[in-house]
Amino acid sequence: DIVMTQSPDSLAVSLGERATINCKSSQSVLYSSNNKNYLGWYQQKPGQPPKLLIYWASTRESGVPDRFSGSGSGTDFTLTISSLQAEDVAVYYCQQYFSVPFTFGPGTKVDIK
Amino acid sequence: EVQLLESGGGLVQPGGSLRLSCATSGFTFAGYAMTWVRQAPGKGLEWVSAISGSGDTAFYADSVKGRFTISTDSSKNTLYLQMNSLKIEDTATYYCAKGLIRSCYGGLDYWGQGTLVTVSS
Numbered sequence: 546d547i548v549m550t551q552s553p554d555s556l557a558v559s560l561g562e563r564a565t566i567n568c569k570s571s572q573s574v575l576y577s578s579n580n581k582n583y584l585g586w587y588q589q590k591p592g593q594p595p596k597l598l599i600y601w602a603s604t605r606e607s608g609v610p611d612r613f614s615g616s617g618s619g620t621d622f623t624l625t626i627s628s629l630q631a632e633d634v635a636v637y638y639c640q641q642y643f644s645v646p647f648t649f650g651p652g653t654k655v656d657i658k
Numbered sequence: 659e660v661q662l663l664e665s666g667g668g669l670v671q672p673g674g675s676l677r678l679s680c681a682t683s684g685f686t687f688a689g690y691a692m693t694w695v696r697q698a699p700g701k702g703l704e705w706v707s708a709i710s711g712s713g714d715t716a717f718y719a720d721s722v723k724g725r726f727t728i729s730t731d732s733s734k735n736t737l738y739l740q741m742n743s744l745k746i747e748d749t750a751t752y753y754c755a756k757g758l759i760r761s762c763y764g765g766l767d768y769w770g771q772g773t774l775v776t777v778s779s
Contacts (some may be wrong), residue, residue, distance in 0.1 A: 597768075636702075
């Protein structure tokens with residue numbers, strides 16, 4: 546199984562400042578045939594289901610604010626919130642869908658400092 | 659508008675069975691993979707099972723393989739999860755989610771609100 550790790554476990558950022566979340570997979574999730582990274586990012590607010598933010602590691606889902614961006618390739622990925630807003634307080638998960646089981650990372654909790 | 663509505667959760671004794679349903683609307687059901695993801699109280703997300711849009715490919719987490727069965731009814735645009743031999747550790751909120759593509763190898767772009775399954779004596 547591909548093991549997903551995230552760092553940090555939690556972070557507190559001032560409003561308007563940058564938040565950076567890292568995700569690492571135990572094996573590469575880059576499919577060489579199409580040069581796509583099989584990696585997604587989700588946001589989950591308390592009492593709500595997860596919401597897709599980023600897929601194929603760097604493609605922003607429709608309707609997601611452009612302050613959210615994804616980067617990385619192979620085994621190392623980053624979700625960046627360029628200017629943290631109050632509504633961004635949530636837990637963020639990465640997920641690989643390269644090989645079964647399609648594992649999630651443990652989550653990173655983002656709060657306001 | 660895409661909508662996913664889970665039902666069928668509840669309290670069940672260890673060793674018992676439940677069938678979860680996920681009624682969908684707003685998209686061509688057979689054109690997209692569907693997935694079940696669960697979340698134990700206060701814990702993270704755990705991928706459980708997925709089925710391709712064509713219904714001919716299904717995958718399971720090791721923790722549920724042989725006990726859970728995923729299926730679809732295209733005539734009703736509904737996804738199911740038959741859960742047998744339930745264990746205490748299966749207690750969780752179960753979400754159904756729509757895939758981005760027909761294949762299971764894609765992200766999950768729409769999620770239901772979830773249905774709570776509690777396994778307890």
